[in-house]
Amino acid sequence: xxxxxxxxxxxxxxxxxxxxxxxxxxxxxxxxxxxxxxxxxxxxxxxxxxxxxxxxxxxxxxxxxxxxxxxxxxxxxxxxxxxxxxxxxxxxxxxxxxxxxxxxxxxxxxxxxxxxxxxxxxxxxxxxxxxxxxxxxxxxxxxxxxxxxxxxxxxxxxxxxxxxxxxxxxxxxxxxxxxxxxxxxxxxxxxxxxxxxxxxxxxxxxxxxxxxxxxxxxxxxxxxxxxxxxxxxxxxxxxxxxxxxxxxxxxxxxxxxxxxxxxxxxxxxxxxxxxxxxxxxxxxxxxxxxxxxxxxxxxxxxxxxxxxxxxxxxxxxxxxxxxxxxxxxxxxxxxxxxxxxxxxxxxxxxxxxxxxxxxxxxxxxxxxxxxxxxxxxxxxxxxxxxxxxxxxxxxxxxxxxxxxxxxxxxxxxxxxxxxxxxxxxxxxxxxxxxxxxxxxxxxxxxxxxxxxxxxxxxxxxxxxxxxxxxxxxxxxxxxxxxxxxxxxxxxxxxxxxxxxxxxxxxxxxxxxxxxxxxxxxxxxxxxxxxxxxxxxxxxxxxxxxxxxxxxxxxxxxxxxxxxxxxxxxxxxxxxxxxxxxxxxxxxxxxxx
Amino acid sequence: xxxxxxxxxxxxxxxxxxxxxxxxxxxxxxxxxxxxxxxxxxxxxxxxxxxxxxxxxxxxxxxxxxxxxxxxxxxxxxxxxxxxxxxxxxxxxxxxxxxxxxxxxxxxxxxxxxxxxxxxxxxxxxxxxxxxxxxxxxxxxxxxxxxxxxxxx
Numbered sequence: 001x002x003x004x005x006x007x008x009x010x011x012x013x014x015x016x017x018x019x020x021x022x023x024x025x026x027x028x029x030x031x032x033x034x035x036x037x038x039x040x041x042x043x044x045x046x047x048x049x050x051x052x053x054x055x056x057x058x059x060x061x062x063x064x065x066x067x068x069x070x071x072x073x074x075x076x077x078x079x080x081x082x083x084x085x086x087x088x089x090x091x092x093x094x095x096x097x098x099x100x101x102x103x104x105x106x107x108x109x110x111x112x113x114x115x116x117x118x119x120x121x122x123x124x125x126x127x128x129x130x131x132x133x134x135x136x137x138x139x140x141x142x143x144x145x146x147x148x149x150x151x152x153x154x155x156x157x158x159x160x161x162x163x164x165x166x167x168x169x170x171x172x173x174x175x176x177x178x179x180x181x182x183x184x185x186x187x188x189x190x191x192x193x194x195x196x197x198x199x200x201x202x203x204x205x206x207x208x209x210x211x212x213x214x215x216x217x218x219x220x221x222x223x224x225x226x227x228x229x230x231x232x233x234x235x236x237x238x239x240x241x242x243x244x245x246x247x248x249x250x251x252x253x254x255x256x257x258x259x260x261x262x263x264x265x266x267x268x269x270x271x272x273x274x275x276x277x278x279x280x281x282x283x284x285x286x287x288x289x290x291x292x293x294x295x296x297x298x299x300x301x302x303x304x305x306x307x308x309x310x311x312x313x314x315x316x317x318x319x320x321x322x323x324x325x326x327x328x329x330x331x332x333x334x335x336x337x338x339x340x341x342x343x344x345x346x347x348x349x350x351x352x353x354x355x356x357x358x359x360x361x362x363x364x365x366x367x368x369x370x371x372x373x374x375x376x377x378x379x380x381x382x383x384x385x386x387x388x389x390x391x392x393x394x395x396x397x398x399x400x401x402x403x404x405x406x407x408x409x410x411x412x413x414x415x416x417x418x419x420x421x422x423x424x425x426x427x428x429x430x431x432x433x434x435x436x437x438x439x440x441x442x443x444x445x446x447x448x449x450x451x452x453x454x455x456x457x458x459x460x461x462x463x464x465x466x467x468x469x470x471x472x473x474x475x476x477x478x479x480x481x482x483x484x485x486x487x488x489x490x491x492x493x494x495x496x497x498x499x500x501x502x503x504x505x506x507x508x509x510x511x512x513x514x515x516x517x518x519x520x521x522x523x524x525x526x527x528x529x530x531x532x533x534x535x536x537x538x539x540x541x542x543x544x545x546x547x548x549x550x551x552x553x554x555x556x557x558x559x560x561x562x563x564x565x566x567x568x569x570x571x572x573x574x575x576x577x578x579x580x581x582x583x584x585x586x587x588x589x590x591x592x
Numbered sequence: 593x594x595x596x597x598x599x600x601x602x603x604x605x606x607x608x609x610x611x612x613x614x615x616x617x618x619x620x621x622x623x624x625x626x627x628x629x630x631x632x633x634x635x636x637x638x639x640x641x642x643x644x645x646x647x648x649x650x651x652x653x654x655x656x657x658x659x660x661x662x663x664x665x666x667x668x669x670x671x672x673x674x675x676x677x678x679x680x681x682x683x684x685x686x687x688x689x690x691x692x693x694x695x696x697x698x699x700x701x702x703x704x705x706x707x708x709x710x711x712x713x714x715x716x717x718x719x720x721x722x723x724x725x726x727x728x729x730x731x732x733x734x735x736x737x738x739x740x741x742x743x744x745x
Contacts, residue, residue, distance in 0.1 A: 163663030237668035572698040
């Protein structure tokens with residue numbers, strides 16, 4: 001039994017040690033698997049996993065026909081690791097070939113836009129980073145990659161491309177190199193265009209290969225929406241081209257042209273010269289990077305007269321046959337008050353049509369002041385003056401419309417022919433739109449909508465309408481404006497073969513300090529076809545050197561209106577304007 | 593715990609059977625092999641996925657290159673310039689045919705430099721900024737022409 005007892009004792013000791021060891025392992029196991037499990041799992045996951053931002057692509061901006069005006073493209077910075085620069089060896093069919101650094105430099109230099117010497121310099125040293133070129137396009141990127149240089153690497157980034165260059169650049173605005181919108185619609189509608197960056201986590205093996213099915217999208221990417229504009233890129237281009245020529249020929253400071261679709265209130269073109277190219281805003285003078293149509297207010301001068309005649313008709317102060325005295329110079333009933341016409345003439349007796357056709361300040365004033373100040377002020381407000389348009393374009397000016405109680409005696413007269421008030425191009429265009437649209441002013445539309453990738457409409461403007469004039473007085477007023485183009489000395493140049501055109505010239509002296517200087521803002525605003533207006537075209541040329549009448553504004557007006565009528569296939573007029581008096585003494589003038 | 597003394601006969605009875613052992617070993621081998629194959633397939637797929645992704649990236653780049661080219665070729669200034677270089681003149685006369693009523697609206701006139709509404713269609717510098725490295729057609733565009741000699745209409 002003694003033998004058995006010793007065996008049992010030894011076995012007992014062995015079992016005890018075994019139990020202690022198993023217990024130790026057990027504790028360790030529980031520690032790893034239960035107590036510190038979370039922490040260890042996290043550490044291990046961290047070492048395998050990569051979190052990546054999935055950048056949202058900025059949406060496109062398109063014109064009314066879907067032509068892309070702004071799109072996001074990828075550009076690449078080309079970098080090298082000078083430390084690794086060396087010959088490239090390649091074995092093809094058992095033959096080992098060597099491309100030396102010199103050979104590679106000769107191939108690479110033209111692609112990165114450097115001379116071989118400059119490139120060699122940048123590849124010298126033993127740093128890990130040397131930039132060779134910034135912002136190369138995809139074609140160059142592919143060409144460089146085809147060279148198969150192992151020590152070249154690329155940093156891709158999203159960039160903004162405006163494929164039509166300066167076309168509509170003034171309203172599109174532009175985006176800075178960091179992707180932040182800096183001006184125009186790009187900035188105003190950034191919320192819709194920018195989208196939301198996504199985030200993704202995935203695991204990868206030691207060799208850097210992504211482990212399949214390991215990716216988890218923690219934040220889905222939402223690409224930016226597409227901003228659809230009412231702008232017609234072709235018409236916009238045509239208008240910009242015409243204005244660029246005009247500014248060049250007349251040595252003007254700037255010129256602008258607005259084309260409005262009368263029945264819808266859509267802005268088809270908002271052209272300016274000079275105009276910024278959003279691909280390279282730095283190339284433009286800082287004052288030319290915005291949109292003067294919205295941001296610059298000017299005294300309109302005589303283009304305001306057709307609005308005053310509309311008020312006269314609408315308030316039934318006078319009809320198309322009533323006449324007023326219109327001398328070329330007229331003293332007013334207060335000290336130092338006088339009004340002069342732009343040309344010397346015998347005293348006329350003018351109807352409203354005659355006032356427009358001769359652009360008589362004295363006649364206009366005599367008609368206008370018959371309406372009391374507050375009524376006229378009210379009309380001006382309804383025409384849209386004195387407040388920014390509902391487009392709320394960035395930096396938009398409201399112009400200046402003083403309260404009628406603050407109008408002094410001179411201003412009371414001057415506002416009838418467009419002085420003592422300042423307006424923007426967009427305001428004036430929509431005042432004309434109201435007259436052309438049977439007296440109803442529509443809110444301007446520049447952005448039709450913003451649509452997300454899946455077709456959801458993210459933004460759509462609400463369009464309000466304001467009745468400014470009765471249909472009858474609006475239509476009659478357009479007929480009176482036709483006389484400007486039929487018989488007016490300058491206005492005739494705005495006539496378009498085959499169409500009835502109604503419009504008004506404007507020559508406004510630009511205020512130079514307290515008084516008026518010798519420089520002018522000349523304009524022509526008009527509508528066509530007069531019997532059923534489709535378009536308003538408004539042209540303003542600012543500070544043309546040595547130009548003191550509005551003749552030069554009629555040529556761009558005619559060209560742009562003609563282009564609009566043609567490209568939208570508006571059939572030529574089949575009727576003639578009604579016979580309304582517009583002569584020097586209130587007679588009906590005869591057409592030749 | 594206790595230790596039992598057993599007879600030879602009982603030992604023989606308790607010895608594990610050869611077949612069972614073989615099945616066990618073969619089972620493990622099959623499982624390991626299966627795991628290996630599965631692993632290989634998965635890894636292969638990962639590499640395949642990666643190569644497809646690279647291909648997708650290349651194709652996207654290709655699409656972008658073509659898209660940029662199409663955009664530029666379709667831009668109004670490029671079309672205007674191309675038309676000019678072909679000697680085309682815009683005809684300002686609007687003429688429309690009403691087929692139903694057999695009527696012609698407007699007076700047809702041949703297009704000529706004399707009646708164009710706006711002639712000097714020289715392209716202005718701001719219109720000529722295209723990204724570098726473009727098709728030949730666009731490279732031609734960059735050559736600035738002298739101011740058109742034709743008079744204003």
